[in-house]
Structures are given as C-alpha cells and as structure tokens.
Amino acid sequence: xxxxxxxxxxxxxxxxxxxxxxxxxxxxxELDDDVVISxxxxxxxxxxxxxxxVVDRCPGQAIAIVEENLDKER
Amino acid sequence: xxxxxxxxxSAVVETPNVTDPSLYLQGxxxxxxxxxxxxxxxxxxxxxxxxxxxxxxxxxxxxxxxNPELFSSAxxxxxxxxxxxDALEARRSLIDTDAPDHTRLRxxxxxxxxxxxxxxxxQVVREITIELLDEFVVQGGxxxxxxxAAPMPIQVILTMLGVPIEDSNYLVxxSNYLVxxxxxxxxxxxxxxxxxxxxxxxxxxxxxxxALFEYGEGMRQQRRHDPQDDLVSHxxxxxxxxxxxxxxxxxxxxxxxxxxxxxTTRTALSHGAMALAxxxxxxxxxxxxxxMIESATEEILRWATPVxxxxxxxxxxxxxxxxxxxxxxxVVMWYASANRDEAVFExxxxxxxxxxxxxxxxxxxxxxxxxxxxxxxxxxxTVLLEEMAKRSLCLEQTTExxxxxxxxxHGVLSVGMQPRSDR
Ligand code: HEM
Ligand code: SF4
Numbered sequence: 001x002x003x004x005x006x007x008x009x010x011x012x013x014x015x016x017x018x019x020x021x022x023x024x025x026x027x028x029x030e031l032d033d034d035v036v037i038s039x040x041x042x043x044x045x046x047x048x049x050x051x052x053x054v055v056d057r058c059p060g061q062a063i064a065i066v067e068e069n070l071d072k073e074r
Numbered sequence: 075x076x077x078x079x080x081x082x083x084s085a086v087v088e089t090p091n092v093t094d095p096s097l098y099l100q101g102x103x104x105x106x107x108x109x110x111x112x113x114x115x116x117x118x119x120x121x122x123x124x125x126x127x128x129x130x131x132x133x134x135x136x137x138x139x140x141n142p143e144l145f146s147s148a149x150x151x152x153x154x155x156x157x158x159x160d161a162l163e164a165r166r167s168l169i170d171t172d173a174p175d176h177t178r179l180r181x182x183x184x185x186x187x188x189x190x191x192x193x194x195x196x197q198v199v200r201e202i203t204i205e206l207l208d209e210f211v212v213q214g215g216x217x218x219x220x221x222x223a224a225p226m227p228i229q230v231i232l233t234m235l236g237v238p239i240e241d242s243n244y245l246v247x248x249s250n251y252l253v254x255x256x257x258x259x260x261x262x263x264x265x266x267x268x269x270x271x272x273x274x275x276x277x278x279x280x281x282x283x284x285a286l287f288e289y290g291e292g293m294r295q296q297r298r299h300d301p302q303d304d305l306v307s308h309x310x311x312x313x314x315x316x317x318x319x320x321x322x323x324x325x326x327x328x329x330x331x332x333x334x335x336x337x338t339t340r341t342a343l344s345h346g347a348m349a350l351a352x353x354x355x356x357x358x359x360x361x362x363x364x365x366m367i368e369s370a371t372e373e374i375l376r377w378a379t380p381v382x383x384x385x386x387x388x389x390x391x392x393x394x395x396x397x398x399x400x401x402x403x404x405v406v407m408w409y410a411s412a413n414r415d416e417a418v419f420e421x422x423x424x425x426x427x428x429x430x431x432x433x434x435x436x437x438x439x440x441x442x443x444x445x446x447x448x449x450x451x452x453x454x455x456t457v458l459l460e461e462m463a464k465r466s467l468c469l470e471q472t473t474e475x476x477x478x479x480x481x482x483x484h485g486v487l488s489v490g491m492q493p494r495s496d497r
Contacts, residue, residue, distance in 0.1 A: 016177070016180060016184070016442045016444070017180070017181060017184040017185075017188065018184070018444050018446075018448070019187075019188045019189045019190075019449065022188070022189055022190070023189050031188045031189075031190070033185060033188075033190075034185070035181070035314070036181055036184040036185040036188065037181075057433070057440070058440075059139075059140070059440035059441050059442065059444040060441070060442060061140060
C-alpha cells in the first residue's frame with residue numbers, strides 16, 4: 001500500500017524556507033523567491049512513502065499529509 | 075541550575091568526560107560517546123562550575139532541535155559556556171536568536187541560500203576548485219588543508235559576498251584570526267586593527283571581528299548606492315514584511331556569513347580527503363559510477379561532522395528520554411555521536427559512499443536553525459568530488475593529520491596528501 005497517492009500541504013507559518021522539500025520533491029514543492037516560503041505547486045500528490053519522507057525531513061515540521069488514499073487520480 | 079548534590083550518584087560517577095579539548099587531538103572520543111549513548115536516559119556531564127545534559131542519540135538530538143520553544147538558542151549561549159548578558163546581546167546573531175526575531179532575520183537572508191539560488195554559483199565554485207586542484211597536482215601534492223580545503227570555501231564566500239579580489243587576502247587574514255579566536259591563543263593584541271571595543275563583546279573575543287564589522291559596514295554603504303548581483307546587496311535590499319536589518323543585525327550577519335562556512339567546510343573537505351585516501355575502494359566505486367557523488371557527499375558530511383555539538387537551554391521544566399530537565403539547564407546535542415548512532419546507521423563506523431537514507435546531523439538535527447549554508451556546503455563538496463573524478467585523481471595521505479585542540483569544531487590544521495595516478 002506504500003505507493004498509494006496522498007496529498008501534501010505546507011503550513012506557511014511554520015516554513016523556515018530551507019528548501020529541503022524542493023530538493024527532495026522538485027515537482028511538488030517550490031520556494032517563492034521573494035518571501036522564501038515553500039508552496040505546493042502541481043496537484044500536491046505524492047506516493048505515500050515519499051510523502052512520509054518529506055514530512056519527516058522538513059525541519060520546520062511544516063508539511064502534512066492532508067488527504068489519504070487518492071488512488072491513482074491525476 | 076543543578077548542583078551535583080541533587081543528581082543521581084550513578085550519573086555523576088559514570089559520565090565519561092567528552093569536553094576536555096586535548097582528547098580531540100587524537101580525534102573524536104567515539105568510545106566515550108558510545109558509552110554515553112548506552113546510558114538510559116540522558117547523562118549529566120559536569121562542566122566548569124555546573125554541567126549539561128548530554129544528548130548523544132539521534133532520536134533525542136532530533137527532538138531537541140525541533141522543539142525550539144522548549145530548548146532555546148537565545149538564553150545563555152549556543153556554546154557550552156555562558157556569556158554575560160551584555161556580551162551576548164552585543165554578539166547576538168541568527169544562531170543565538172529565538173522566534174520571532176529568528177524567523178524575521180532568517181527570512182531576510184534565506185532567499186540567497188535556497189537550492190535554486192545556490193546553484194547559480196556553481197560555476198564560481200567550479201572555477202575556484204579547478205584552479206586549486208590543478209595547482210595541487212602540478213606541485214605533486216602538499217598540505218591539503220593549505221592548498222585546497224582552506225582556500226576553497228573562503229574564496230567562494232568572498233566572491234558571493236562581492237568582496238573585490240584585491241581585498242580578499244585581507245579578509246582571509248581576518249578570518250584566520252577568527253579561527254584562532256576559537257582556540258586558546260590570540261596572536262594579535264587587543265587593539266589590533268584600531269579596535270577599541272572590549273574583547274568580550276566581540277565574536278570570538280577577537281579584534282579581527284572589529285575589523286570585519288568595519289569592512290562589512292564599508293561594503294554596505296557602497297552597495298546601498300550601487301547594488302550588484304551579490305550577497306551584500308541582497309542583505310542591504312532584503313525586506314520582509316516591511317522590515318530590514320538593523321545596523322547591528324547587518325554587521326553580525328555579515329560576520330556570520332564570512333565565518334560560518336569557512337572552518338566548517340574546510341573541515342569537511344579535509345576529513346573527506348582523508349576518508350577517500352584511507353578507503354581507496356570506496357573512491358573507486360565513485361570513479362566507476364559518478365552518479366554516486368551525491369551519496370558520497372552526504373557520507374563525507376556524516377563522516378566529518380565538522381560541528382561536533384550545539385547547545386540549547388531549557389525554557390521550562392520538561393522531560394526527555396525519561397530524564398527530568400529543569401528550566402535553565404543546558405542541553406547539548408552531540409552531533410558527532412548522533413552521526414554514529416547504531417540505532418539509525420547500519421555499521422556506523424564504516425565509510426560507505428553508497429549509504430542510502432543518510433539522515434546525518436552535520437547541519438544540525440533539523441528545526442529552524444538548520445544550517446543556512448547547507449546547500450552551499452553540499453555544492454562545494456560535490457564540485458570537489460566531480461573535479462577529482464574528472465581527473466581520476468586518487469589521493470594518498472603522506473602525513474598524520476594535525477588536529478585542532480577543540481571539542482567544538484572537528485578541525486584539521488594540516489594533513490599531507492599527494493596525487494596517486496593508478497589509472
Ligand atoms: C560543511 C559545512 C558546514 C557545516 C558542517 C555546518 C554546520 C552547521 C551547524 C551544525 C549549524 C547549527 C544548526 C543548529 O543549531 O541546529 C549551522 C548553522 C549555520 N550555518 Fe552552517 N555549516 C556549514 C557550512 C555553512 C556555510 C557554507 C554557511 C554560509 C555561508 C553556513 C552558515 C550558517 C548559518 C548562518 C547558521 C545559523 C543558522 C540559524 O541559526 O538559523 N554554514 N551550520
Ligand atoms: S522543507 Fe519544510 S521548512 Fe523547509 S522549505 Fe520546505 S516546507 Fe519550508
């Protein structure tokens with residue numbers, strides 16, 4: 001079940017703008033050049049195992065999984 | 075604050091000392107740190123007239139880093155010893171600040187250090203690296219620290235800041251005096267560079283800090299009128315929610331940028347070279363498959379752990395790993411130990427350029443203070459490996475390293491290397 005799609009979101013209050021998310025998942029996260037806060041670009045979908053890694057590695061604990069099991073929707 | 079009287083006697087008796095700087099002349103005291111990791115809970119480590127909680131496992135270093143409201147960077151100091159309040163105030167930079175000040179300062183500078191904006195400097199890093207490596211090869215080797223590891227990061231950051239070439243020797247000199255200030259001996263008098271500030275109010279108690287402040291101020295004036303594509307102009311123009319750096323925030327930030335990436339990156343490049351020389355089969359793996367440079371970079375950072383610890387101070391009574399921590403207690407995260415935690419890293423004492431899922435704490439354990447320069451430092455290590463690989467350059471270590479007498483930076487003062495051409 002580890003590759004089920006989930007949706008991630010960034011809490012911009014908590015983001016410290018280090019860019020770990022953009023490094024790990026450049027298709028999903030992008031740092032704004034002016035305010036240096038991460039936002040979700042694209043539809044925010046990631047396989048669950050990869051989503052769990054960014055959630056875990058985000059130093060600001062700013063990323064969360066907000067929707068589960070969005071099976072293969074695009 | 076805690077006295078030894080109210081401590082469990084066992085904790086007092088059994089804690090092996092890991093702060094004596096002379097231990098580090100022989101390298102990180104890994105045996106003692108492993109003993110500390112094995113103690114259930116946290117160990118109380120005596121230090122000067124008090125002590126600190128030694129956080130030596132990966133999981134708890136992570137927790138402390140990521141709970142800044144419980145573990146402050148702004149109280150006391152982020153080094154083992156406390157600073158007096160006025161000194162702390164005068165010297166305060168990003169690194170010893172808590173939210174909301176920290177968030178504001180960090181957002182003012184962070185834009186320059188995102189992965190995307192750091193990649194813009196790749197060519198600069200590469201040119202500097204090529205020049206140093208070519209010289210190293212032409213000379214048939216020599217002191218790796220002097221020839222490659224030290225000049226590379228300082229030249230990179232000075233270029234990024236926008237310091238003109240003709241001034242760079244002066245700034246290199248200042249930065250070397252600062253490095254000295256982290257050890258026991260200052261070789262310059264308190265009034266050097268026309269300094270009149272009491273030394274304890276200056277970063278690293280060094281008159282060179284005064285000179286660096288002055289220089290940074292000159293650049294600020296200049297860039298205000300004539301902005302360039304460089305970091306000082308970024309700092310001068312940076313604005314977040316209508317706020318800018320105050321003068322003292324600016325000069326401490328300038329100082330931090332000149333200093334923070336130097337000894338640290340130098341240390342990573344020195345231990346990296348030593349590890350590659352000692353493990354030729356690991357370097358061979360990289361030469362055979364350059365796509366391993368990314369994981370090799372992370373492994374070098376884990377292996378080197380240039381910054382061996384950082385300190386926080388408890389803001390309230392709390393509990394960690396079953397240990398009661400009192401408000402005001404010092405809590406010290408030993409990255410040097412977390413990076414060898416057998417609960418997280420398989421075979422932690424093996425240097426493995428292909429190590430997968432390498433969540434090392436060379437840049438701290440996460441949280442808001444995670445190293446600002448992490449992507450720049452990674453780029454510097456990666457470009458060095460790429461350029462070495464392009465030349466099929468193998469290293470042979472010719473002398474024992476001379477290590478820094480420091481429990482804070484895992485420094486190497488010199489180590490001989492020579493190119494080995496077996497390919
Ligand atoms: C291999 C090289 C480097 C290592 C190992 C390293 C390590 C660290 C560590 C351990 C911290 C403290 C993290 C914490 O308290 O959680 C830190 C903070 C910092 N580093 Fe680095 N660093 C390196 C390179 C750089 C470079 C190249 C720069 C920039 C020019 C830099 C700038 C900073 C700054 C400004 C901070 C303070 C961040 C804050 O408090 O928000 N570092 N670094
Ligand atoms: S990893 Fe977390 S803190 Fe860092 S930029 Fe992404 S969301 Fe922000």
